[in-house]
Amino acid sequence: MYVPSAVTKHAEIEAAIARAQLSIGPDTVRIRYEIGEDWSGQWAIFFRIVLTDDSARHRLRDVATRVVWGLAQQLDFPGMGVFLYHNFRSVSEQAMLQEPAWA
Amino acid sequence: MRRSISTAYYAAFHLFIEDFVEHWEFPDQRARLGRMFGHGKMSTGFTPKDKKNPTHPEQELQDVITAFSQLQKDRERADYDGGWRLVDTDVRNAIRLAEDVFAKWREIKAGGSRAASFAFNVRRKIRLNGLYPAPCTPGLDHNIRKLSGFS
Numbered sequence: 057m058y059v060p061s062a063v064t065k066h067a068e069i070e071a072a073i074a075r076a077q078l079s080i081g082p083d084t085v086r087i088r089y090e091i092g093e094d095w096s097g098q099w100a101i102f103f104r105i106v107l108t109d110d111s112a113r114h115r116l117r118d119v120a121t122r123v124v125w126g127l128a129q130q131l132d133f134p135g136m137g138v139f140l141y142h143n144f145r146s147v148s149e150q151a152m153l154q155e156p157a158w159a
Numbered sequence: 160m161r162r163s164i165s166t167a168y169y170a171a172f173h174l175f176i177e178d179f180v181e182h183w184e185f186p187d188q189r190a191r192l193g194r195m196f197g198h199g200k201m202s203t204g205f206t207p208k209d210k211k212n213p214t215h216p217e218q219e220l221q222d223v224i225t226a227f228s229q230l231q232k233d234r235e236r237a238d239y240d241g242g243w244r245l246v247d248t249d250v251r252n253a254i255r256l257a258e259d260v261f262a263k264w265r266e267i268k269a270g271g272s273r274a275a276s277f278a279f280n281v282r283r284k285i286r287l288n289g290l291y292p293a294p295c296t297p298g299l300d301h302n303i304r305k306l307s308g309f310s
Contacts, residue, residue, distance in 0.1 A: 072309040095235040112248045117255050122226070140225065141232055 060099045060137025062091055071102070071132035080126045083119045085117035085147055087127075088158060091138060100139040103127065104158050112146035120144055161237040167257040168234035171227055178268075192283060216267055223263045228254040254301045 062069065073087045074133075085106040094100040103123075106140050109121040122143055133140050213221060233253055236243045 069161065069211065070241075094232055107248070112251075116248065116251050120252060141229055143249065144252050145246050145248045149248060153244050154247070157242065 058137075059156070060091070062099070062133065062136035062138045064102060065136060068131065071143075072127070076123070076126040077132045079129075080119075080122050083108055083115070084123060087123075094139065094141065098139055099137055100141055101133055103142045105142060105144045106150055106158060107146055108143055108147045109148050112144060112149070116144065123158070160247075160250050163250045164190050164230075164245075165234050165252040167253040168230040171230055171260040174264060175227075178264075211219050218288070219263050219267050222262055226259050226263075230260070231268040 069089065073089070077084050077087060087103055087106075088104040088146060089103050091099070092100075105120075105123055107116075107119060120142070123144075124140075128140070144147075145153075145158065230253060233249065237245070
């Protein structure tokens with residue numbers, strides 16, 4: 057069974073996320089991720105990005121673009137055998153849903 | 160909210176289909192061709208020549224594919240994952256992605272002579288990789304079905 061190299065590189069990924077967050081700035085509150093297969097069976101890394109309420113509501117286009125670019129700049133994820141997916145929510149939305157995967 | 164995400168995805172999906180179908184050389188086959196595109200294969204098939212240093216149009220196309228794939232995944236979840244607890248930001252993000260796909264695809268197509276030449280090559284490349292079916296008269300159904308993932 058094929059397993060992408062990303063599965064064994066959690067430390068590198070965590071470090072890349074930390075660097076990306078620094079470059080993106082305070083609009084991003086935290087970034088979580090998991091690696092798995094997507095709906096089509098392709099290996100992927102699923103980023104869950106919590107944004108400040110203001111950026112999620114008023115500047116999503118700008119901030120989301122910076123997050124996607126920021127993460128892509130830090131690590132060669134396709135080279136690690138995974139496709140990238142990004143989902144966003146605001147602090148308020150997460151406070152309402154209380155989903156552990158986003159905490 | 161689920162319907163909004165699904166609609167955003169299908170807007171992008173039909174953008175690509177209509178763009179190809181209107182240039183298909185056999186008018187009587189266009190409608191049938193449009194129904195044969197595979198959702199899965201449409202998100203793959205292009206890699207820049209130099210992955211670490213893509214040209215501007217290559218990067219634009221990569222962005223289109225990335226946005227389209229995200230829309231595709233979100234649409235799958237919106238339509239079939241009853242456990243997905245959607246929030247407003249999910250919907251706004253799907254609309255943003257669809258808008259980006261439209262804007263960048265048009266930019267790629269209408270970017271002057273260099274970009275036009277690039278678009279031709281991209282179309283050929285994508286066609287070879289299954290995003291667009293290859294032109295074929297004999298055995299049209301078999302070849303299109305094979306390339307589009309339609310069975």
